[in-house]
Amino acid sequence: MLEVGIRIGFGEYPDAEKKTALKPEQVREKYLPKNADYAALTDAVIEGEVKEAQKLTAALLEKGTDPTGIVVDALMPGIQTVCEIYDNGDAFVPEVLLANDALVAGVALCQDRLGDIPSAGRVASLVIEGDVHDIGKNIVAAILRANGFEVIDMGRDVLVEDVVNLVKNEKIDLVTGTSLMSTTKEGLRTLAKEIAFSGVPVACGGAAVDTHFTESFDNSIYGKSPLDAVKIAQAVVSGKNWEEVRKEVK
Numbered sequence: 001m002l003e004v005g006i007r008i009g010f011g012e013y014p015d016a017e018k019k020t021a022l023k024p025e026q027v028r029e030k031y032l033p034k035n036a037d038y039a040a041l042t043d044a045v046i047e048g049e050v051k052e053a054q055k056l057t058a059a060l061l062e063k064g065t066d067p068t069g070i071v072v073d074a075l076m077p078g079i080q081t082v083c084e085i086y087d088n089g090d091a092f093v094p095e096v097l098l099a100n101d102a103l104v105a106g107v108a109l110c111q112d113r114l115g116d117i118p119s120a121g122r123v124a125s126l127v128i129e130g131d132v133h134d135i136g137k138n139i140v141a142a143i144l145r146a147n148g149f150e151v152i153d154m155g156r157d158v159l160v161e162d163v164v165n166l167v168k169n170e171k172i173d174l175v176t177g178t179s180l181m182s183t184t185k186e187g188l189r190t191l192a193k194e195i196a197f198s199g200v201p202v203a204c205g206g207a208a209v210d211t212h213f214t215e216s217f218d219n220s221i222y223g224k225s226p227l228d229a230v231k232i233a234q235a236v237v238s239g240k241n242w243e244e245v246r247k248e249v250k
């Protein structure tokens, strides 16, 4: 852990994906949806244009487009583009944050459209202690909501003891934990262990974790995409335990 911390301090990230070296325009092409209406919305997110993102999302909803499709196939490619460009050193923090604002604005409209759906179950979503990367967690929470789950968004940099208190005091079916850094992912192991007494499993995701890591401890299920989070939540609510869900979602 200390060694990893030192290497990161020197700007070397052991678990980080290998840089693609794609130019910003190539990254945009890679993620840009084929559907022209979706592509316009993706571009609005890339440019961090909040009002434009709201306008285009509203227009798609008006046409009867499925809100989950808008989030997954139009809004998400926009933030993925900006994050990869940033990761390649071709964008700056404010650009990521503006793109996130545009994403959140679009997601909010999709959620409003869904209105009151009978709750499919209760999920607590968080980014683990020490980690501020909450863009992915926000998408996961939005997609869970779009699929009828009540989501208690605990935010980012969340202490394990706060989750322990939550599962003790409220009826929670599933916790989703996100980690983007090798220095924070161990928090997910602690979390899964500390809440095992309650029978509530932890769905783990984010770029720092994978099946190999998640399966090195009990009471956890790995998920790659927000739709995996939905599958996991549905399986847990149907009464399956974490071992059964692990096999099912693989």
Ligand code: B12
Binding pocket: 008, 013, 014, 015, 016, 017, 079, 080, 083, 084, 086, 087, 093, 096, 100, 130, 131, 132, 133, 134, 135, 136, 137, 139, 140, 176, 177, 178, 179, 180, 181, 182, 183, 203, 204, 205, 206, 207, 208, 222, 223, 224, 225, 226, 228, 229
């Ligand atoms: C954007 C970003 C930032 C933003 C974060 C803004 C925010 N509000 O989130 C800012 C600029 C603030 C930032 C800061 C830092 N960052 Co940063 N950041 C990134 C970057 C470029 C993108 C992350 C992202 O949002 N991706 C897009 C989202 C949509 O993807 P995602 O989170 O993985 O989520 C998806 C899936 O994983 C999944 N998912 C997510 N959660 C869950 C949960 C479940 C249950 C399931 C099923 C699925 C699921 O669904 C999502 C949608 O598909 C990454 C590089 C990269 N390529 O990942 C570096 C990166 C994560 N950052 C890194 C670092 C080191 C830092 C800093 C320490 C830099 C510094 N020296 O200050 C600080 C961290 C401070 C802290 N304590 O957390 C490193 C981590 C290295 C490592 N492996 O440990 C990375 C990998 C960059 C790199 N190449 O080295 N960062």
